Amino acid sequence: MDGQGATDDPRLQQFIEMESQKHRFQQLVHQMTEVCWEKCMDKPGPKLDSRTETCFSNCVERFIDTSQFILNRLEQTQKSKGSFSENMLD
Template identity: 75%
Template sequence: MDSSSSVPGLGSVDPQLQHFIEVETQKQRFQQLVHQMIELCWEKCMDKPGPKLDNQAETCFMNCMEHFIDTSQFILNRLEQTQKTRPAFAESLSD
């Protein structure tokens, strides 16, 4: 198989460019995840915005963010496990 990728309308793509695109896409996904986390925790923890966080809001934010990160990590691990078992399952079907 050819090591270069083909993108509709662009022909083959340089492997370094492909890697750059993948890295930038991962950065964008991470930024979206952080934005979602902040938005979710803000809605959950902020009753009345003020000049500083009180102890209750600060604790709520920390718990919310830790829960969000733990849940995201669990989902990523689960997806990795699923992807690892699929090729073996697909091979057993073709036998």
């Protein structure tokens, strides 16, 4: 053994990151489905009426908009913390 761990393998790191992203995406879809189902589905039936279909569509769009807003906000916060700590070191 050369002393390197399995986490030093870039292919393994890339695979782990891809699997982690898939897992996060699946969690997001599950959460969105749960929220929109509770909000829009009054009584399950053999097909969706136009009101329910519109509700689901709007719910999904707002969920995606909100998720994107939160991600952008977190990125801005991280960037501002990074520049703040860099300024502190100067």
